Amino acid sequence: MTFRLPLVMLAGLILCGCSDENYGSNVSPPPPEPYYIETAVTLSPDREYIYFVAEDTSGGTGSGLYRARVHNPARERVLAGGLVAAPTVSFDNTTIAYLEIGRIRYFDLSDSTMSLSPVADSFATLQYIGLERLLAGRGDTLFVIDDAAYPIDTVINCRQPSLYARDTFVCFSDGENLLSYIIKRTIDGSYAETLFTCSTAAATVWPTYHGASDRLAFGIEYLESRYIYSGQKGGRQGDPETFRFIDSTAHSKPYLIDADAVLFTGPDGRLYRTGFTGGQAEPFTFTGEGNPEIQ
Numbered sequence: 169m170t171f172r173l174p175l176v177m178l179a180g181l182i183l184c185g186c187s188d189e190n191y192g193s194n195v196s197p198p199p200p201e202p203y204y205i206e207t208a209v210t211l212s213p214d215r216e217y218i219y220f221v222a223e224d225t226s227g228g229t230g231s232g233l234y235r236a237r238v239h240n241p242a243r244e245r246v247l248a249g250g251l252v253a254a255p256t257v258s259f260d261n262t263t264i265a266y267l268e269i270g271r272i273r274y275f276d277l278s279d280s281t282m283s284l285s286p287v288a289d290s291f292a293t294l295q296y297i298g299l300e301r302l303l304a305g306r307g308d309t310l311f312v313i314d315d316a317a318y319p320i321d322t323v324i325n326c327r328q329p330s331l332y333a334r335d336t337f338v339c340f341s342d343g344e345n346l347l348s349y350i351i352k353r354t355i356d357g358s359y360a361e362t363l364f365t366c367s368t369a370a371a372t373v374w375p376t377y378h379g380a381s382d383r384l385a386f387g388i389e390y391l392e393s394r395y396i397y398s399g400q401k402g403g404r405q406g407d408p409e410t411f412r413f414i415d416s417t418a419h420s421k422p423y424l425i426d427a428d429a430v431l432f433t434g435p436d437g438r439l440y441r442t443g444f445t446g447g448q449a450e451p452f453t454f455t456g457e458g459n460p461e462i463q
Contacts, residue, residue, distance in 0.1 A: 204230065205437035209423040211238075212257045213296075213331065218425065219246070219255045219264065220439065233266065233275075238425055241439075241452050247275050247282075254294040256302070259334060265302055267294055272304065272313065287318055295329045297337055297355060303329045308342065312355060326351060330376045330423075338363065338377040340386075348372040350384060350399075363401045374421045377401075381427035383444055387420065396422045396432050398444050414446040 208221040217235045222243075224230030231250040234243050246264065255266040264275045270290025274283045293305035302313040305327055312322035326339035332352055336359070341349045346367050353360035364384055366372055371389040378384075382401035387394045396414040403410025414422070419433035427444065431452060434440045442449035 203437050205419065205433065206234070206439045207419050207433050208254060208421055209425075209431050209433075209439070210256050210295075211331075211423060211425055212261055213259045214261060215425070217257075218423070218431065219257060221252050221255065223250065223437075225437070233264065236452075246277070254292070256294050256296045256331075258296050259299050265294055265296060267291060272302070285313070285315055287313055287315065287320070289320070293328055295331060295337065297329075297331065298334055301355075303337065303355075305329065310339070322355070324353075324355070324357075326353070328374050330374070332377055332379060338375050338384075340372050340375055350375040350377070350386065352377060364399050364403070374423075376422070376424040378424050378427050381444075383424060383427055385414070385422045385424035385430045385444075387422055389420070392418060394418070394420055396430070398424070398430060398446070412444075412446050414442060415440075415449060 203225055205223040205225060206220050210219050212219065215238065217237055219233060219235045222231060222234050229248065231248070232245050233247040233252045233255055234245050236243050251268045253267040255264050257264055262277055264277065266273055266275065270292070272285035272287055272291065272294065274285065291304040291306050295303045297303045297312070300314060300316065303310045304313045308325060308327045310324040310326050310329060311320045312324070313320065326341050329337040329339040332338055335355050336352065338350055338352045341351045343349060346369050348366050348368065349362050350364040351360060352363055363377060368388055373387045373389055373394070375384060375386040384399045384401065385396065386399070387396050393416055395416050398412050398414055400410035414430055415432060415434070417433055417435055419437070422430055422432040424430050430442050430444065431439055434449065439452040440449040441452045
């Protein structure tokens, strides 16, 4: 079973794609029995761990926030519960900020304590951008959150940020005539650079950028499916060397964790790893000693 979109529809929706691509998935469909859905991947600033949300579809107690080493991905549950969303890791790797029904909460990794931000607003996305500063997103707007300096006084017209470096991030900025731009910029706006341009009537989502290789990964959403692409900074639309279809999935948020490693959620709910140019994806699973399964 694969997820496919008719090519005639793709031609109208994804102008920056290649018209002869196979838009089916390279991975397995969901099994009939209960399983875990692993989504919302984020990378720790030291690039040692990924953190992600796992949903236990059996209705059991396995849902929560998990982490796994990038090069030895045995799952470890960090925080139990089915309401965790949009996790992001502080620069000193001591705190995880996340959303619970839109509100910002914190989890201290050293003593497993939780706290609620005094910011009463609700958001849809969250990203650490400094030691104690967050970018919180709602619609096409980002807000700089600092609990000590609340209320919010900095607003950025951009969406779905991912970390590049301290005070610097990449995001999507929408233009006219169905254009979306992947932008790298600083919080204060002193630096901004367009990395990639895409023309599509569908929704462009979740850009990530590997600066050393100038490579990107992002998604395009249409109805209930997500189509995952990789791109090269400054690449040409339709050029197979600089813009590639990776896979399709019912879930969201691909993440470029290294120059040649894209993580995404396959149709069977598991995380998969594939190269920058796509091809056959492999399950992101533990290959060493011990139990590789979610506990």
